[in-house]
Amino acid sequence: MSFIQVRKVWQQYGDQTVLENLRLDIAEGEFCALVGASGCGKSTFLRMLLGQERPHKGQILLDGQPLVAEPDPSRGIVFQRYSVLPHLSVLDNVALGLELPRAPLLGRLFGRAKAEAREQAAQLLQRVGLGHALDKYPSQLSGGMQQRLAIAQALIMKPRMLLLDEPFGALDPGIRKDMHALLLELWQETRLTVLMVTHDLSEGFTLGTRLLVFDKVRHDPHAPGAYGARITYDIPLNLDRHATREAVAALPAHVTSALKTA
Amino acid sequence: MRLINQKPGRSWRISLAMLPFALLLIAYLAGSAARLAENPQDKLLPSVTQMADAVDRMAFSEDPRSGRYLFWDDTAASLKRLAMGLAIAAVVGLCLGILAGSLPLFGASLSPLLTVISMIPPLAILPVLFIVFGLDELSKVMLIVLGITPVIARDIEQRAREIPAELLIKAQTLGANTWTLILRVVLPQLLPRLLIALQLALGSAWLFLIAAEAIASTDGLGYRIFLVRRYLAMDVILPYVAWITLLAWLMDLGLKRLTRAAFPWYEGGRT
Structure with missing residues (x-):
């Protein structure tokens, strides 16, 4: 039985059909890149996985159980914008995820528990390259830094799956490349199941172990909303690339740095 | 150019x-x-010396009848009423606004009610307040509260709706329940907005204060102005008006400074 099972899922808003008859199985630890034209339901699909929307018809199972119908800590999310809380410092943005589940009444921890949460958050922030900015507010960070923070915030919950909705869409190409490297490293360390919506086909090919293309196969020119999109291509991407990456990562640092400068 | x-x-x-x-x-x-x-x-247009005499008489010499310094007594009485009114309105407005703006089930009942209540001219129900709460302090404070609470509540409600849905979802994925979500995400983001709403409501608050004092009071800045009007005492009225303006301006400035100091992350406060 696969980790995520999508069973004949339809989604429509009014008489606008967005997704039709979606059938999909995703194994644990896969990195799925969701691509397709805008308005073809990739983000809708992601929102259904997140629990923000319910399928009109059909069912999504997580580990054989129906998906919880509202967002919860089992699913982490990074949006393109508004992913981090503007009123908390970088450190508190991440520590919040440790405080909230343990303090259902006050929403905050005190004393030793608080210090431990902050310590744990600081370690993760160090890992994503934000160790120097713990006390800053998100508005003082660049776009790339904010997304690093959003990823750290999602990872501190140790979610079962990580959902990314065009997380790097607003970033410069150079920064985007750094983020790809970071995301791949984190994915290899945690073996998380990742689903990522992207507009950028090459991004999907670089990162994914599986590429899902959403597209409309049926068109009715008199009723543009009559048919929805489905998954037209389901491409397993060569895993040897990731094997290579792992092998390179295992090389001693002075060798890899020499390779990079070459 | x-x-x-x-x-x-x-x-x-x-x-x-x-x-x-x-x-x-x-x-x-x-x-x-x-x-x-x-x-x-x-x-009608007293000279500076005449006004200085009046200020000296009101503020720096004892009133022959009561043995008190009327100007400072008036100021204290008015500021107390204003502060109580603003504080109650801020707390009630914040709670109602958050309930209406972030919980759709509550908003469904509260929003239309707030809209209708905010249309009632507060001065029109001043007599009702006098009948219900009597002629002393309570009715004056209640006029300020009733006058500005709906405005603050509706502003906070609007701001609560403007918090991006992404943030609320994110907080839920971080393990928040409804209560902690409001406590740690919604409330802190609305507090700077509350200070700005208060700042905007200051003008109305002063208006209702002066109106209530003019109609039924025995002290207060508004009471004094309307009392000495009978003697055409412009030399008292003009300094009082200037003093009220100065107080209002200082409160406005104070709230602005407080917003900036207490919420350094808040971008709307930088303007």
Whole structure:
């Protein structure tokens, strides 16, 4: 039985059909890149996985159980914008995820528990390259830094799956490349199941172990909303690339740095 | 260079800010001098010395009848009413606004109610307040509360709706329940907005305070102004108005400074 099972899922808003008859199985630890034209339901699909929307018809199972119908800590999310809380410092943005589940009444921890949460958050922030900015507010960070923070915030919950909705869409190409490297490293360390919506086909090919293309196969020119999109291509991407990456990562640092400068 | 592209430098800006005040002052002094030259008994535009005498009489000498300094008593009485009214309105408005703006089930009942209540002219129900709460402090404070709470509540409700849905979802994926979500995400983001709403409501609050004091009171800045009006005592009224303006301006400035100091992350506070 696969980790995520999508069973004949339809989604429509009014008489606008967005997704039709979606059938999909995703194994644990896969990195799925969701691509397709805008308005073809990739983000809708992601929102259904997140629990923000319910399928009109059909069912999504997580580990054989129906998906919880509202967002919860089992699913982490990074949006393109508004992913981090503007009123908390970088450190508190991440520590919040440790405080909230343990303090259902006050929403905050005190004393030793608080210090431990902050310590744990600081370690993760160090890992994503934000160790120097713990006390800053998100508005003082660049776009790339904010997304690093959003990823750290999602990872501190140790979610079962990580959902990314065009997380790097607003970033410069150079920064985007750094983020790809970071995301791949984190994915290899945690073996998380990742689903990522992207507009950028090459991004999907670089990162994914599986590429899902959403597209409309049926068109009715008199009723543009009559048919929805489905998954037209389901491409397993060569895993040897990731094997290579792992092998390179295992090389001693002075060798890899020499390779990079070459 | 086009007018739209010309910006004043620092010293220019200060001079330009002072200019209209200086012009008003000069116009007043000239008018006052002209009228007093014609008729030394004129009460309409008192001279600076006459006003200084009045201030000295009201603020720095004991009232012969009560043995108190009326100006400071009036100020204390008014500020107390204003502070109580603002504090109650802020707390009630914040709670109602958050309930209506972030919990759709509550908003469904509260929003239409708030909209209708905010349309009631508060002064029109002042008699009701006097009948229900009596003629003492409570009814005056209640007028301020009833006058500005709906405005604050509706503003907070609107701001609560404007919090991006992404943030609320994110907080849920971080393990928040409804209560902790409001406590740690919604409330802190609305507090700076509350201070701004208070700042905007200050004008109305003063209006309701003066109105309530004018109608039924035995002290207060508004009471004094309406009392001495009977004697055409412009030499008292004008300094009182200037004092009220100064107090209101200082409160406005204080709230602005507080917003910036307490919520450094808040971008709307930087303007």
